Amino acid sequence: MADVDADPKKLTRNQQAVLAALKGAGRPLTAYDVLGLPAIRKAGMKAPLTIYRALDKLIALGLVHRIESLNAFVHCGHGPHDHAAGFLICTDCGRTLEVHLESCENHLAGRARDQGFAVDDVRVEMTGRCPDCAGRAAVP
Amino acid sequence: MADVDADPKKLTRNQQAVLAALKGAGRPLTAYDVLGLPAIRKAGMKAPLTIYRALDKLIALGLVHRIESLNAFVHCGHGPHDHAAGFLICTDCGRTLEVHLESCENHLAGRARDQGFAVDDVRVEMTGRCPDCAGRAAVP
DNA sequence: TCGGACAATGTTATGATATAACATTTAAAA
DNA sequence: TTTTAAATGTTATATCATAACATTGTCCGA
Numbered sequence: 001m002a003d004v005d006a007d008p009k010k011l012t013r014n015q016q017a018v019l020a021a022l023k024g025a026g027r028p029l030t031a032y033d034v035l036g037l038p039a040i041r042k043a044g045m046k047a048p049l050t051i052y053r054a055l056d057k058l059i060a061l062g063l064v065h066r067i068e069s070l071n072a073f074v075h076c077g078h079g080p081h082d083h084a085a086g087f088l089i090c091t092d093c094g095r096t097l098e099v100h101l102e103s104c105e106n107h108l109a110g111r112a113r114d115q116g117f118a119v120d121d122v123r124v125e126m127t128g129r130c131p132d133c134a135g136r137a138a139v140p
Numbered sequence: 141m142a143d144v145d146a147d148p149k150k151l152t153r154n155q156q157a158v159l160a161a162l163k164g165a166g167r168p169l170t171a172y173d174v175l176g177l178p179a180i181r182k183a184g185m186k187a188p189l190t191i192y193r194a195l196d197k198l199i200a201l202g203l204v205h206r207i208e209s210l211n212a213f214v215h216c217g218h219g220p221h222d223h224a225a226g227f228l229i230c231t232d233c234g235r236t237l238e239v240h241l242e243s244c245e246n247h248l249a250g251r252a253r254d255q256g257f258a259v260d261d262v263r264v265e266m267t268g269r270c271p272d273c274a275g276r277a278a279v280p
Numbered sequence: 281t282c283g284g285a286c287a288a289t290g291t292t293a294t295g296a297t298a299t300a301a302c303a304t305t306t307a308a309a310a
Numbered sequence: 311t312t313t314t315a316a317a318t319g320t321t322a323t324a325t326c327a328t329a330a331c332a333t334t335g336t337c338c339g340a
Contacts, residue, residue: 047292048327053288057288111239118274121267134257152306152316152317155317188298189319211297
């Protein structure tokens, strides 16, 4: 689970730079997308590993989520939280919406426990079209 | 959605070989795992693309599922089906359990629709320990 | 303040996953 | 049989991620 007590002020320069990049993007970016950003190069980061290390930390702090089906990373707009997050991924514009799964998580994890499975983590990713893109498609 | 009317007899030699490999493994394999299997080399497949193409087809037919968080592929033990599948991934032994999500899918997709999101596909992956491994851990 | 411990960083190289492009063959249908 | 679509073969390359090891920075207790 995320370390909800994390103090954002304690982030290192690299971590701050990567977090700011994801925040500014407003959508998931791959590690190499981040690496390519001018602000990141200006911060002196120039190797993939530098980005991945910052991302690892930010994920551990619950400030960033990894989107498995995109191999990408997105800023968590909800602040650190302890319950599982679900993502709605728009296949048109590439943006994601984060949804909380308090109730679903119990349902899903309950299903798992029924089978004797001890659940550590729940990941939900849904693809489709976001409100904006769905609207555009309907009225072309 | 999966083509439930798919006829397994119509699978090509490559597709049959890959499907048999995943079936035999009983757990998720990466494309390169599959490529490395003697039976696959004997079938004449020797390039990654050959494997990926067979996998693409098998996935489209609903005979194989991709596990995003493992970059791996697993045989679907339930036969082709039309509803979303969830996976319980054991971090000890690497095996997966597939669970059906009839009810959860509605719940999740409903949440999405509440936000104006048009859902095409739902993916659920849970990590933890399977009954066997959880048992071993509890009684060491 | 010093010094030890630990986290973070820098650097280079490489491993692992996935697809592009284009020629050829096979299978199915008209 | 012709013609059409799908599958395959082959080579090269793109994309995502980590290993290994040296160095630096930070924090806290003695």
